[in-house]
Amino acid sequence: MNFVSSADGAAEIEGRSGTLGGPGDRQVFRVLRWLADVVLVGAGTARAEDYGPAVVPAERREIRVAAGLAPVPPVAVVSGSLEFDPTARLFGGEVRPLLLTRASAPPERVAALRAVAEVVTCGEDRVEPALVLAELAARGLGRVLCEGGPMLHAQLAGAGLLDELCLTVEPVLAGPGHLGIVAGAPWLAACPLELAHVLEEDGSLFLRYRVPREP
Numbered sequence: 001m002n003f004v005s006s007a008d009g010a011a012e013i014e015g016r017s018g019t020l021g022g023p024g025d026r027q028v029f030r031v032l033r034w035l036a037d038v039v040l041v042g043a044g045t046a047r048a049e050d051y052g053p054a055v056v057p058a059e060r061r062e063i064r065v066a067a068g069l070a071p072v073p074p075v076a077v078v079s080g081s082l083e084f085d086p087t088a089r090l091f092g093g094e095v096r097p098l099l100l101t102r103a104s105a106p107p108e109r110v111a112a113l114r115a116v117a118e119v120v121t122c123g124e125d126r127v128e129p130a131l132v133l134a135e136l137a138a139r140g141l142g143r144v145l146c147e148g149g150p151m152l153h154a155q156l157a158g159a160g161l162l163d164e165l166c167l168t169v170e171p172v173l174a175g176p177g178h179l180g181i182v183a184g185a186p187w188l189a190a191c192p193l194e195l196a197h198v199l200e201e202d203g204s205l206f207l208r209y210r211v212p213r214e215p
């Protein structure tokens, strides 16, 4: 999971995360994408941030291919409603995106979007996070970079499916009234983290946490 946050824990300002992250965060964002098999994101984020396909420069494609990865990772979006415009930039790349949805998604939307994306059913009335990871793994997409948003993050971490959290903390206070990096129903217990890595540049902290596993 990769997030950027203000020092007071805001994950968005005016509904977007772009204004929070500086050059260092953008570099981390790109590099994590270049290391991933697939970029996973919730539909709320894909819409708010007008997601497009992942961009991988030629020299990075060579490194990826030499390491056994596809030249460009597909983007996979979790959505129950499938409220997407088939002409949106998300669907305009060289790699078809995946739409991870539920069996009860509106059939006319499924039909319209099948022309521009691979539509995968991962649950009956809701998308089940464990089925999402299983469907991605079945396609050889085992190294999953999730870019949020807070609702999808809370479901993956709450279900014990998170293994790492890369968190950029920017030197700014956003003030009250913002979304944090998790949203949705409360958990039964907190999820402990182990700090694995800290970098600093221009006052920004780049933290990498691991979720400890039972032996």
Ligand SMILES: NC(=O)c1ccc[n+]([C@@H]2O[C@H](COP(=O)([O-])OP(=O)(O)OC[C@H]3O[C@@H](n4cnc5c(N)ncnc54)[C@H](OP(=O)(O)O)[C@@H]3O)[C@@H](O)[C@H]2O)c1
Binding pocket: 002, 003, 004, 005, 010, 011, 012, 015, 016, 017, 018, 020, 041, 042, 043, 044, 045, 046, 048, 049, 078, 079, 080, 081, 082, 083, 102, 126, 127, 128, 129, 147, 148, 149, 150, 151, 152, 153, 155, 179, 183
């Ligand atoms: N700071 C950061 O690094 C960062 C990163 C990401 C996002 N953000 C911010 O977070 C905000 C978006 O937050 P969010 O919590 O709404 O976004 P989200 O988690 O990206 O998306 C929520 C949407 O995902 C779909 N979804 C999630 N879980 C589902 C499930 N189990 N079953 C079916 N559908 C499911 C639903 O889409 P449908 O409505 O299509 O059914 C739901 O409305 C934006 O302001 C964005 O800028 C910040």
